[in-house]
Amino acid sequence: MSPPSILIVGSGIAGTTLASFLLLAPISVSQKPHITILERASHPRAQGQNIDIRGAGVAIIRKLGLESVIKANTTGEEGVHFVDDRNRLIAEGPADKTGKVQTGTSDIEILRGTLAEICYRRCLTISHDVKAKGGAGVEFIFGDYLDSITQASPDRVEVHFGKRNETRSYDLVIGADGLQSSTRALVWGAEADRAAVRSLDMYGGFFSMPSGPTDSEWRRWFIAPGRKGVMVRPSGLKDRVTVFMYCINATDQRFSEVAEGGRKSIEAQKALFAEYFADAGWESARLIREMNEAEDFYYSPVAQVKLDEWSKDRVVLLGDAAYCASPISGMGTTLAFTGAHNLAGSLAEHVLSRPEEKRDWETALSQHETLTRPAVEKAQTLPFGGQGIKVLHFETWWAVWIFRTSIWAMANSGVFGLLSKWKGPPANDVKVEAFEFEKVEEFPLS
């Protein structure tokens, strides 16, 4: 009996977590799958700004032995300060460090790049252990991409690697290649792909910069007139902070045009933000200067992905590629973890633990979807149907002034505190399925 061969496209949070769990399925080493992880970047991408791990996500990192290392690498954010153009405090929302209540700052705040690196290294050590026992483990391929994916027969998927010009075939292909997934475009088709991505008319630039005298352990959130804003947040390192600049604009086509060219478009992406923030006030001059120098600048449209079906024959999508909830939801990473756990558990149950003639791929893929969808649907329900973000942002100075005054009044009336006591975070409603996986040692702290 030959173990299944699985290709995972994308070495992000979802892809590496899935591979780790697949290798921890409670089966003999000879039954463990051959896994290839294909990543377009030439090395693991240590980019991105602060992300949250909430509720169910915390239970899942614990299963991977990652709780201590992740908690040792958090950004230490104390909470949110809304500031005005003269950097005066308008309102304050402290972090919830118990994980029980929903505030802007969640139980675990970590830089996306740090988390991606930890997940990648976890996957490497698990793979190493499997190989030491005679299993196949994971083969990583960096710096390449697929330019075709075809269902060659009912149970084989043929793929072609663009750069190395090589054709291979797999039992299963998983597209864990993020919001702008090309697996989704290749398999679902260009038209379905366009229809699946629901723009929130918001575009973000992420980078880090040296700390200055006004920075602290508090996130500073400045909302400028003209529907744009900035967050400057602690990074976990004393001498650096992270920046998220964003613009909301449904008509300026340049925002979607510069998203197309990938890394080639970085100069155009930076120029667009520099144009929009030139007269935004506050610390914009410093931000533009630092953005222009930043080597870790990352641009992304803010969007959600909605698909009726996450799999087609033997191709399945996972994480942002299948069901991006957008950074506004604060749930993207928790959903990537939950989905990876459900997909690995379902494959272990219906495929990996069975002899070849009894493998039930269809049930595994549909079970993953049934288990994961309810959490996705909740997370994708944004305040005011996604218009919430627009409601908070205004075109004119006087509207911004009224907004600032009303947040100030709300903060002083204790409304924020009351709100946070009423409603638990949606992540605490997300169920962690009771799949059994092999125990793994706690990831070393250094």
Ligand SMILES: Cc1cc2nc3c(=O)[nH]c(=O)nc-3n(C[C@H](O)[C@H](O)[C@H](O)COP(=O)(O)OP(=O)(O)OC[C@H]3O[C@@H](n4cnc5c(N)ncnc54)[C@H](O)[C@@H]3O)c2cc1C
């Ligand atoms: C560089 C980067 C920075 C990010 N920064 C933030 C942030 O600051 N805040 C936030 O809320 N979310 C951010 N995100 C998104 C966040 O990581 C996800 O919402 C969440 O963690 C779910 O992860 P995922 O694994 O599904 O997707 P992702 O984390 O997007 O991972 C997808 C992976 O697939 C790779 N990939 C893409 N296309 C291909 C291809 N054609 N072939 C092979 N590999 C491919 C990407 O390089 C990436 O490594 C960022 C994503 C990336 C890639």
Ligand SMILES: *[C@@H]1O[C@H](CO)[C@@H](O)[C@H](O)[C@H]1NC(C)=O
């Ligand atoms: C790719 O490989 C095929 C078959 O091996 C060969 O015919 C073709 O010329 C190669 N293409 C490139 C661009 O090298």
Ligand SMILES: *[C@@H]1O[C@H](CO)[C@@H](O)[C@H](O)[C@H]1NC(C)=O
């Ligand atoms: C949005 O873009 C349009 C077209 O470029 C521009 O005219 C408009 O001023 C922009 N809106 C804001 C709020 O900047």
Ligand SMILES: CC(=O)N[C@H]1CO[C@H](CO)[C@@H](O)[C@@H]1O
């Ligand atoms: C990826 C990363 O930054 N890891 C750090 C996490 O925390 C430990 C212990 O403080 C460091 O040794 C790692 O370098």
